Amino acid sequence: MSKSYMQGFTTQAKEIEISQLPITGTLPAWLDGTLVRNGPGQFEVGNQTYRHWFDGLAMLHSFTFKNGQVSYVNRYLRSNAYHKDNATGKVNFQGFAVDPCRSLFSRVMSMFWQPEDGNNTVVNVTQLAKHYIAMTETPMAVEFDPRTLETLGVMAYQDNFDSQIATAHPHYDYQRGIGLNHSTKFGATTFYQLYAMTEKERRIIASIPVKQASYIHSFGTTEKYLILAEFSLRLPNALSLAVRNKPFIENFQWQPETDSIFYVVDKESGKVVAQVAADAFFAFHHINAYEAGDTIIVDISAYEDAALIGHLYLDALRDPASGHPVIGQFRRYTLPLKGGRATYEHITNESIELPRINYKQHNGRDYHYAYGGSVKHGTQDFLNQLVKIDVKKRTALCWYESGCYPGEPVFVPAPNAKAEDEGVILSVVLDSRQNTSFMLVLDAQTFTEVARAAVPQHVPFGFHGQFFSGI
């Protein structure tokens, strides 16, 4: 099997700043703003290697589009984790799959993470008013300057919010002018805490006691509801996290005999209006959700089980004998609000991961189009194509180029766009033929290339990014 993508899992030591990347094709003149992407940039420290794709030290990349040109900057996030790990040549911080034996933390039953830890916020970025923050799966975030990518320090909320883990996939509710997120507070009783966030504070909307918390990477929203999918990957004993005998994620257990549960929570009252059971499944990413009469439609990039987490350890990704793990199914779940189990159907036979939509206009609402990374049929490979799925017609368009490995496709609408897909798709692509990367710009309607801008070095495979208009 091909392992030509391996460059994507190697350290990028060089921080560079280029005012004009060489462009093939023509960038739309209206494209004005900065795509900031987050992901690991450093996969080892001293003679130790981070174990999991999700644990490499965070590097930010920015592509700024203006007047038909694009500039590029990459910078390591100077978190406490970055400084301490590099200063000591050791892995010091608790992460997703960091072996706690390597941790300097004493194994005591204190807090799981302290806010001042300045964790390795490697997963996503977002904006809260004038603050731009990098996030990982804790409520703590690290602020950065979106122009220079300079690290500004831990985001200082003025609240007493108390949760140990949170998603790095907050939603933004444009109607209410607030961010929305999900967190878990472990203790004698463990609670899911859904919360609203502003630049100042995090306010709990719903606090739901649970016997065994699930590992939850993202959630969905509709106009009225928060949709929490509790997968059957559960933590049998919350104390095991505090004792730290195992890496964080390895405390969770796949329980295929148990149902997965969708919680439907009223955004205003915080009331759980329905708990809908489904056969056991797992996912990292919701695609979209919306209300449809007495049901809720939840689209999700789903897996039969949680084996994918194991496949994303760097040893497994680098093993020539390992398979091609990232084959997310585009499942559409229908949740009956008046009783009964959730059912699902497949929207397409193309696989999908790192899904995106026209978020501002269609998150939480009925929609036509989803975009994502995918694995081309007939290839045994890492994510090697982009797909555009028409969820109404149930058809797909694909972008594929041999030897290329595209990352998450971010949709940017054209100014005054009338159609849902009027705009462009931005994706950072690893070109394994040259061991460099390029910014790919597709016309989102035709899903064909309009331009690409060459980066003179490789961009390690990252996770998520956001386009910030006008900066």
Ligand SMILES: [Fe+2]
């Ligand atoms: Fe994610």
